[in-house]
């Protein structure tokens with residue numbers, strides 16, 4: 001028997017970060033940068049106005065008030081992208097819009113609300129210090145500054161930042177392509193009718209969705225019956241397009257545990273019992289260099305195994321730290337028992353109130369009981385040495401992707 005940590009360490013020691021790929025910016029959404037992105041020019045590139053108003057010499061309006069407005073001639077309009085006036089002299093003003101370049105000679109912007117909004121001349125009713133409502137070149141980003149580090153996942157804000165520094169393409173770690181295959185003669189695709197002893201395949205859909213949630217691209221395969229030759233042929237066919245393969249079912253002690261049968265001794269694949277519940281029977285290894293995760297068939301076991309072993313590996317392949325799901329500390333809402341010597345992943349509902357998290361275990365915890373997983377939002381992680389935890393204890397809780 002292996003511990004969870006031993007099995008995960010073995011897996012992480014066997015997977016490598018994927019080679020980098022040059023992608024158009026929007027195609028890179030959700031991937032991880034493989035290069036730092038630096039600004040070729042400062043941002044903003046030029047001093048510009050933060051308000052719609054009038055560009056002035058601050059000294060000209062120092063005495064302005066409601067009672068005694070300062071009147072200035074307006075020499076022209078400066079629009080964003082269409083700077084009609086490039087300079088003003090003392091005693092003059094130009095109308096300026098937000099984002100338009102500040103004309104040389106001006107050192108303040110008077111918002112239109114502080115004026116009568118005049119066209120040929122304008123009356124200004126408030127003074128402004130030098131620098132008023134001016135956005136200086138480089139006050140966001142300096143020329144040459146690294147704005148995104150290698151290893152950062154490109155969410156919407158990071159995509160915006162890359163575009164803002166002029167990048168149309170970026171070099172990233174691609175999303176791992178993960179083939180998902182369920183085995184089991186009893187499995188029928190959802191949407192078809194069931195014969196005696198048959199069930200609808202849930203694992204391949206669930207695991208393909210979990211791959212997406214972990215930043216990969218899932219390729220769900222049609223289920224394969226428990227025939228060794230078919231399972232092996234399907235796996236070999238899929239190797240060419242896979243950065244990883246995830247199977248479910250056929251890894252336990254049955255007479256037809258076909259995945260275990262065909263993969264034992266193939267490549268570096270090994271099967272182990274892992275000290276955890278659910279998810280005891282596990283297999284992992286490389287097949288022609290491709291990591292293959294053989295997860296147990298019980299749906300909750302397959303799901304928990306994915307989050308505990310596959311998700312960290314997919315993160316490592318993307319160049320991300322192989323962290324588990326985001327974890328919080330919570331107070332147990334009721335007493336919990338846990339099997340000695342096993343790490344126990346208990347489905348529960350996490351809630352936040354009066355400044356702290358509380359978590360309550362689901363009523364049923366069988367590894368075939370997908371209903372209690374679908375209504376859970378968290379997995380309470382009970383350590384191997386925990387046997388009885390009273391209500392009020394602090395526990396670690398992994399938040400499930402939502």
Ligand SMILES: Nc1nc2c(c(=O)[nH]1)N[C@H]1C(S)=C(S)[C@@H](COP(=O)(O)OP(=O)(O)OC[C@H]3O[C@@H](n4cnc5c(N)ncnc54)[C@H](O)[C@@H]3O)O[C@H]1N2
Nearest residue numbers: 182184201202203204249250251252253280296297298301
């Ligand atoms: N004698 C023993 N029997 C079992 C042991 C054991 O140690 N000794 N371990 C049990 C545990 S724990 C688990 S977990 C399961 C794992 O079994 P397999 O990986 O071989 O999975 P199957 O036998 O193929 O299926 C188990 C169960 O899950 C259902 N299943 C399978 N695939 C799907 C799918 N794609 N969608 C929905 N449901 C699926 C299948 O019908 C079975 O009910 O072994 C225990 N037995």
Ligand code: MOO
Nearest residue numbers: 278279280301367
């Ligand atoms: O490990 Mo099994 O996953 O307990 O049902």
